[in-house]
Amino acid sequence: MEIRPENIQSILATDCGSTTTKAILIEKREGEYRLVVRGEAPTTVEAPFEDVTRGVLNAVREIEELAGRRILDGDRILTPQRGDQGVDLYVSTSSAGGGLQMMVSGLVMQMTGESAQRAALGAGAIVMDVIALNDGRRAFEKIRLLRQLRPDMILLSGGTDGGDVKRVAEMAEILVAADPRARLGAGYELPVIYAGNRDAAQIVTDCLGGRTALTVVPNLRPTLERENLGPARDAIHDLFMEHVMAHAPGYKKLMTWSPVPIMPTPGAVGLIIEKVAKNDGIAVVGVDIGGATTDVFSVFQGVFNRTVSANLGMSYSVSNVMAEAGIESILRWVPFAVDEIALRNRIKNKMIRPTTIPQTLEDLVIEQAIAREALRLAFEQHKSLAVGLKGIQSERTISDIMQQSQTGSSLVNLLDLGLLIGSGGVLSHAPRRIQAALMMIDAFLPEGVTELAVDSIFMAPQLGVLSTVHEQAATQVFDRDCLIRLGSVLAPIGSGKPEQPCVTVELRVDGQSPINRRVPFGELVRLPLPAGGTACLTAIPERGFDLGLGRGRPLETGLRGGIAGLIVDTRGRRPFLLPPDPGSRIQRLRAWNRALGVYPREV
Amino acid sequence: MTHSYTPGLRVSDDALLHRERRLPLKGSVTVTRGQxxxxxxxxxxCHLPGNVxxxxxxxxxxxxxxxxxxxxTRxxxxxxxxxxxxxxxxxxxGLVRNKVEAPTRxxxxxxxxITGQLILREPPIPVEVNAYVGGVVHEVLPDEGVIMEASGAFLQGIFGVGGETGGPIAVVVEGSDDDLTRERLRPEHRGCVLVGGAYVSHDTLLRARDLGAAAVVVGGFDDRDLRxxxxxxxxxxxxxAEDLGITLVxxxxxxxxxxxxxxxxLLSRFAGHRASVSGATQIRAGVMRPEILIPHAHAPAAAHAPADHGLEIGSLLRVIREPHFGRIGxxxxxxxELRELESEARVRVLVVEFSDDGTRTLIPRANVELIAG
Structure with a gap:
């Protein structure tokens, strides 16, 4: 069905998550697309329902009640809109049933292995494991792993075009020996995508063609210097629809309701983040911290990357945050003394009863301390994968040599970061927006000037899939109803001693007297910014501090307003250090919380 | 959201229980329906394919x-x-003859x-599945396993470690608020499912394992000890899947x-009865909790199904998070309407009257579980 954007007056979009199906209704009012209402209902992929459409219909019924108009005709979505009944377009994303789980393989872990991982993650998959010839596992261990993990799909890559075919064949043979089975439905062949050396395509086809549902696409690393992830990502999306979704309960029916292919949820979020970065011409980082997983998306130097930290989250995976970060790393953010045994038990009790919420202020503070560490770890993982291509030959200048830069260094440059978007319950539903802002600052440690925002109700997935057919509607709703702009953070790079001069700030807002502040080292200061308005910032760092233009060089820039205002963070970068002794640390944390008004009382 | 409360773990004296016993791969079933x-x-x-x-x-x-x-040559x-x-x-x-010998059977x-690689598969690995719970073979899943049926008492735990085991129930403390300590353990507890009260330490648990106890069922355990x-x-x-030598629920x-x-x-009433215990826990979509099954001859009330009613005025509940963790009311x-908590979060709440002292307070609905059979 051809979609004519100019004729679309109303849009219904759903995101079928693992536990909740979320629906939004968008309508064109006075020439602009706006969110009208949202509804939600439990996802119904699992027994006893085993039909995803039941949950979709329940969520849409909530929309009908809230909007006061009819969208359904029995168990069918009325399209197109006639009068005030029905909608013109229905789109959906899905991560139900655990999302898209893939295994990827390359020849060399740091080269084609990483490229394959980026292709799969960018398409919205969870990468269960990466197999490569140099992964340190022996052949039988690789085979055992392939057999045990039961992925939804395998992406096989390896070799540059025209290179050695023997090693690629070796990987294909390992796959044949493993005879892996698909996760959903034992009765169908496992989808395998081959995106490696084109000269080995026939050998791979001979090897795997009769045993798997093989799709051959152009090489994702045709030369060492070039990555070509598009065809592999498109193939992943197509096979996700054809094989994985088609075997998930109720999806065949759901697919007939929408003229737009159902997308994996994170793939859709990635699309909208990419669009924001492109439209505003800035580097963007987006993070979605859930109960089980944390996704990080970034666009730096025009290159999109996504990672998923499968076991970092605030409920099901909360204990894993403690295991990975260490209890001391969590405790460093807590401004009061906590007994370690009691804290360990508290975190485990959240893991076994994941739907509970903090009731006391102290409990909230601990939850937000854990969130900082989950976000920090997820971002560390992201930085290690969002890198330039490794193994390439590049011309090096004298300055490269002085900086010891090398191929494969991270693309993430926090000085370039223009916008940091947070999403997920602990950020989107923090009782005070300043809490979300400070959690993101502490976890990501932005440098220079960075704008902060949260996704109000996590509708980025629905807007991402909508952007594939109606970019204007998606970006208008994203900007006006989805994104809550919190303000900005100004953080000079450098370190000093407490009370040593660090930066002088002048903030000018039309119609108001300018604000001038000298901020010493080691402080957090909050200056008001008009919500919905703009301001001009001039910041002059002291000689040992850098705002991105060089040590001591002033910075002038425009700022968008937001409820958290401008946060001047002079606690130091590269390194950022908290006082090592508990007494001083607690004193500093309390002073910073007071300065920003983070909590209603001292904790 | 329709379900903002935890339905509560199941405790039942008389339930009709079904447990699927399935092979990891197709194989042969050794029992018949009704046996x-x-x-x-x-x-x-069955036999799992050997390693490669x-x-x-x-x-x-x-x-x-x-x-x-x-x-x-072969x-x-x-x-x-x-x-x-x-x-x-x-x-x-032809002067030098190279040969390759098989490194394994x-x-x-x-x-x-193309690669010159030979793939050698080791002999198949035999796998057996037992009935886990004493009862009747309710259904045979051809080539794959059976569904066992038993009538008996059933108790779900909140968390466990260790695999399936079983043995007679031995209650080794005086009351539900007592701790299971080393000195309460006796050689005759070998092979038993030990019921403690409020707490067991790592040291005591290891002592129980060394004595040959099959499992320990207790209120709480420290995370430090779990590590x-x-x-x-x-x-x-x-x-x-842990190989601990004892199961903890x-x-x-x-x-x-x-x-x-x-x-x-329930556990006290069935002291001396044989129980089947599993510590397997999975807290994700498709939640799996540890369990204790105690088959007995009483007529079952009905096939066991979760309670399907929500919170109502008069519902008995337990608080499952601080600051009132464990209290019943x-x-x-x-x-x-949404109400503001001390944390300033605005959420759906309920007013509870505690059973121990009759005081009343606001609790988020997400932080309680129903006490239901």
């Missing part, structure tokens, strides 16, 4: 990969013993003319928490 079996009776068995070994024949025989298939599919010559070649005008599965027990911090609650959670009265009284009021 009465004990918990340790083998109901199905790869041999680079091209390198070992100094041959071009294309010539490797011709070097085999055809594909042959069964071989360790040390059998499986490939050979001649070099230096198995079957020659395939050989590649000692597992040798690592448990990140995600997916357990059951917590009925309440982490810390020292008195066992809920319903659980305590009755729902007095269910305000429809």
């Amino acid at each position: 009465r079996v004990t918990a340790d009776h083998v109901v199905a068995r 070994q790869t041999l680079n024949l091209a390198a070992r025989l100094a041959l071009d990969p294309a010539r490797v298939p011709g070097s085999l 055809p594909i599919g042959s069964a071989i013993e360790r040390g059998d010559v499986i490939a050979s070649s001649k070099s230096l005008f 198995g079957t020659i599965e395939s050989v590649s003319s 000692e027990l597992l040798g690592r911090d448990l990140g995600v609650a997916i357990t059951g 917590l009925t309440e959670g982490f810390g020292r928490i008195g066992m809920a009265d319903r659980a305590w009284s 009755t729902v007095i009021e269910l305000p429809p």
